[in-house]
Amino acid sequence: MMTHWIKSNSTVFGKYLFVKGLSQKVNSKKFEVGKTVFQSLNGRDLLSFEGYTRNEVYSLLWVATELKNVQQSLRLGKRVGLIWSNPIAKASLTHASQNLESSLCCVHENQLFGSSNNYEMLGRSLASTSDIIFLDVPSWSQSNVEEFAAGSNRPVILISSRDLSPAVVYSELLSFYETYGFLRRVILVYLGPGNNPALNTYFTVFPTIGGHLRYVVDGVIESQASWEKGLRLATKFNTEIKQFEKVDEAIDRAHAISTCSHNLSHMHLKLKDVKEMDLDWTFVQSDSHKGLSVSKDLMKAAGHSLIHEVINNQSWIFQACIAAHTSDYRPIIQPPRFEGVD
Structure with missing residues (x-):
């Protein structure tokens, strides 16, 4: 049984973990090795990993592994939007879009707002010209990202914000x-x-x-x-x-x-x-x-x-996001053994 040792704000007693008044019994069940089952991500946002199951996390990695290792031409023709700050993220998404024969429209984070910030309206506006939107916005809080996604009717992929970088x-x-x-x-x-x-x-x-x-x-x-x-x-x-x-x-x-x-x-x-x-x-x-x-x-x-x-793999992750979040793309290779072998 693994125990979770935290230096502050928590106490471990026996099989119970206490965190700020919350207690949960430690589950001693073994994390079993199982076959990865592909889960469709079409139409979903990726704003954080909260709510994502193990198979859903693995599914995007499965697509990225196939795109990287199987020589095939995907002509998706998607319209990709990007709000960017990091030049590496911009370069990676440019490469990803070109590989999928998709167009890329970029707006720098500093060019967006005037006297007021309406994230929901911005999301609605960019969605009208995009099939998928990537956000590289280190000055935005996670609540700003969620407001933007609420206004968009297209999948929103968070590269990095002030709080998270999925x-x-x-x-x-x-x-x-x-x-x-x-x-x-x-x-x-x-x-x-x-x-x-x-x-x-x-x-x-x-x-x-x-x-x-x-x-x-x-x-x-x-x-x-x-x-x-x-x-x-x-x-x-x-x-x-x-x-x-x-x-x-x-x-x-x-x-x-x-x-x-x-x-x-x-x-x-x-x-x-x-x-x-x-x-x-x-x-x-x-x-x-x-x-x-x-x-x-x-x-x-x-x-x-x-x-x-990691920088090189950003492009393959972005390609996987474009393919998996805007279409019913399903990989043809066998599921990689992400869980290893016991």
């Missing part, structure tokens, strides 16, 4: 699967500030796929709602969410590390640390076009960095 994390999941051959039981360590959208996203998606999350944060977890949802899911699926005080303890026997651009010296990763500890993990980093919280020699070290693989 499409970016999808790219990381695809990279982890390609590296390790499975996602269930993958141990991910997050290092960085407590207000990062990737961390908030990990809280919900990693328990859902049967993965384990460790984290070392500077300060406190800003999104208590995401944290509490993660604890409930971890209890439901018998996985682990655990906070550590020390980096070396957190990364011990972990598979991968996720970090972001920050100035926290005690979380700066160097190649000599890897060699001294004889570690065999890989890492990813959000905001990779900005300042690095990892040393340049480590980023270049073969077999450790997944930064560029």
Whole structure:
């Protein structure tokens, strides 16, 4: 039985997990290996992983895996809309649209509003010229994203907001699967500030796929709602969410590390640390076009960095979103073994 050790706002007694007055019995049922069953995503939004089942998470990865590995030409001819801030996201979606022979219309986040912000009306307006809309809007809150989606009658895919980054994390999941051959039981360590959208996203998606999350944060977890949802899911699926005080303890026997651009010296990763500890993990980093919280020699070290693989996989995740969320696309390849083999 896995226990969920959290340094603040929670207490574990026996088989019960208490979080801010909420208690749930730990489910000791084994996370069973099962065959992935494709679930249609046609017409759905991807604003977060909340409400997504394990098979639904795997279904988009299944489509992305097929598009990346099977040489076939998809002429979807879709109209793709994008509100962007990160140039890497724009470049990835440009490549994705071209591969699917679809048109792309881009608007920079800073060009949108005047004196008042009406997100619902903006969603309705952009939907009139798009078949699917992608949002890369780091200044928007999640409630702003939801208002936009409420006004749109087209699928809305969130790349990243102030609070969550589901499409970016999808790219990381695809990279982890390609590296390790499975996602269930993958141990991910997050290092960085407590207000990062990737961390908030990990809280919900990693328990859902049967993965384990460790984290070392500077300060406190800003999104208590995401944290509490993660604890409930971890209890439901018998996985682990655990906070550590020390980096070396957190990364011990972990598979991968996720970090972001920050100035926290005690979380700066160097190649000599890897060699001294004889570690065999890989890492990813959000905001990779900005300042690095990892040393340049480590980023270049073969077999450790997944930064560029994740950037490359963004395009395949975006293509999968366009195909799966705007049509009844169904993959023809056998389901990948995302859960591994017992």
